[in-house]
Amino acid sequence: MKKRHRAGTAFGLFALGLFIVASNPGVPTAPSPKELEFGAFTDFRSGVREFGELFKLIRSTLSHNKVTFQGRTGPVSGFAAGTAYPQIWLRDANTIIPASRFFYETPFLQSWIEEHLAYQRIDGSLEDWIDSRGKADKNTTETDQETSAVRAAAQVTRLAGTAWLEKKIEGATVLSRLERALDSVLRLRFDKAHGLLTGAHTADWGDVDMNAPDQRAIYVDRATHWTCDIYDQSQFYAAARDLAWMLAAAGRADKAGSWREQAARIRKNADQWLWQQDRGFFRVHIHLDALKHDFVEDAMFAMGGNAEAMISGLASDDQCRRIIETALACQQRFSMSTISGVLLPPYPQGFFKHPMMDQPYEYQNGGQWDWFGGKLVAAMFEHGFSRAAREKLIEIAGKTIANKGLYEWDSPGGQGQGSAFYSGSAGSLGQALFEGYLGFKIARDSLSLEPKLSADRAAAHVFVPAAGAFAAYDYQWDERAGTVTFRYNSNLSGRGDVKILIPWIGEAAAFAEGLKNIEVRRDGTKIAYQTALVNNDAFLIVETDFKDRILTIKRSR
Secondary structure, eight states: OOOOOOOOOHHHHHHTTOOOOOOOTTSOOOOOOSSSOOOSOOEEEESOHHHHHHHHHHHHHHHHHEEEEEETTEEEEEEOSBTTBOSEEHHHHHHHHHHHTTTSOTHHHHHHHHHHHHTOOTTSOOOSEEOTTSOEEOOTTOOOHHHHHHHHHHHHHHHHOSGGGGOEETTEEHHHHHHHHHHHHHHHSEETTTTEEOEESOSTTOOOOSSOSSGGGGSOOTTOOEEEEHHHHHHHHHHHHHHHHHHHHTTOHHHHHHHHHHHHHHHHHHHHHTEETTTTEEOSEEESSSOOOSSOGGGSEEHHHHHHHHHHTOSOHHHHHHHHHHHHHHHHHTTOSSTTBOEESOOOTTSSOSTTTSSTTBTTBTOBOHHHHHHHHHHHHHTTOHHHHHHHHHHHHHHHHHHTSOOSEEOTTOOEESOSSOHHHHHHHHIIIIIIISOEEEOSSOEEEOOOOTTOOEEEEEEETTTTEEEEEEEEEETTTTEEEEEEEESOOSOEEEEEEOTTOOSGGGHHHHTTTEEEEETTEEOOOEEEEETTEEEEEEEEOOSSEEEEEEEOO
8 A cells, every 4th residue: 555645561661650559648659660670669560459449548658657857966857756756766666677677768678667766764765756846755565666776776786788887876886785785685685594585464576565544554563463475585586686787798707696696595585485286376475473363364365476486587487387277277276257366255344444455356455457567477478378368458458448447446346446547557567468468578689579369460669769779570370371470570689589489379289190290490591499388378389589580480291
């Protein structure tokens, strides 16, 4: 609970100008290219109507929440969390980057991080939010502020380069402040008995304590019941690995190694204390005091924490498969309109004293949150459930279209609740759409194209201003001819992978038969290829450069 304030071919598709653009007048439109060539815009044409409408909502949400002000560090650009939350929140702002990177210049990715670091406390910890008035505060029930800052910084560094890490914020470099921040988590929020991070007893990833009936619910006090939860372990695991990567990139291999080792210990201990082999998902948390419940808390599927476990890499491949299967079953069992239900079953009536959460299926206690549903769908695309992920993304998109906006959360039936124009939803759904479905994995000096389109058709063009990089493709599947035609182009040098979800293989059982009689040509020349089976997905993989190529995959019958 945040502190509230009032307040055809590629040529044909593009040449015809059939772009899906937001109707919000604040969103810039892009010129229509005649070919898949460089352009400073992000757009796509899809045969799935819902994805086009979702794209509009993502862009209009970001445009609505865009903020600029003069801060301690100079001009600050970023995004508010939503209509009811005009501040820049660390956890939300970290989640926004997978969408905002395609539309906004470097200051919108970097400057708000610098401003947050300028508010760093003596003990190294960070605030939860900052605003244009110079105010800041922290929901101390949470343990994800510092990890969110590190994860956000790593995302930006991969796009804008490592030089930024040496910039000084009030005498200390960005990188040193990030390391101090993550180190503070180990010093202030660590349980030695279990080797895990600690946080207050909340619902899944939430920030509302079980005890207080008012605003005190977001702050720890003497009555706080402490736990070790899967969400905080997942966040820290990813942050420690990200920090190690940034340290290594800055030439500090010794420090990088120690953070990688710390991440490995957290993963091992989370597996020991939180994974439930019999249930197939991580428990929401373990208690660190004598608190007992008169219900089976371990049977609650904490979708938010489990989604983070998959996205962060803390969960193994087999654990990811079982978590996804559990999520699909829970949606059906609890009659949720989408897969975004965050805690199923929820805590019983009256367990939480705060009126926003005292009823089941209310707010963080079992509501639908696309902030985490989008991450779950992105993980489904990544771990071999692409066709199911596509259907779940269509369901979420349909719900947001009916609600005419991206809301903070939704009722089980899909009615929008809470803050409108919710940026966290835009970020997570943007990740599911652009990285998951459309398959753009793009950074400053690397690219892979992994479209999970199967039988869909799409022409897509992305531009990352912070990296100065673009990539574009046109994908067509001709079922009658048994041919995939994939034209692609980018201004990035070097080589990477094109990884195509094979449209005629719908399940793992058909893998061997579906790989017979395949011929792959690039620009008319026959080339070698590899194949891979990931749970229900079969892929054809080609190593390539990205200099305006045409790849054809033909299956002879």
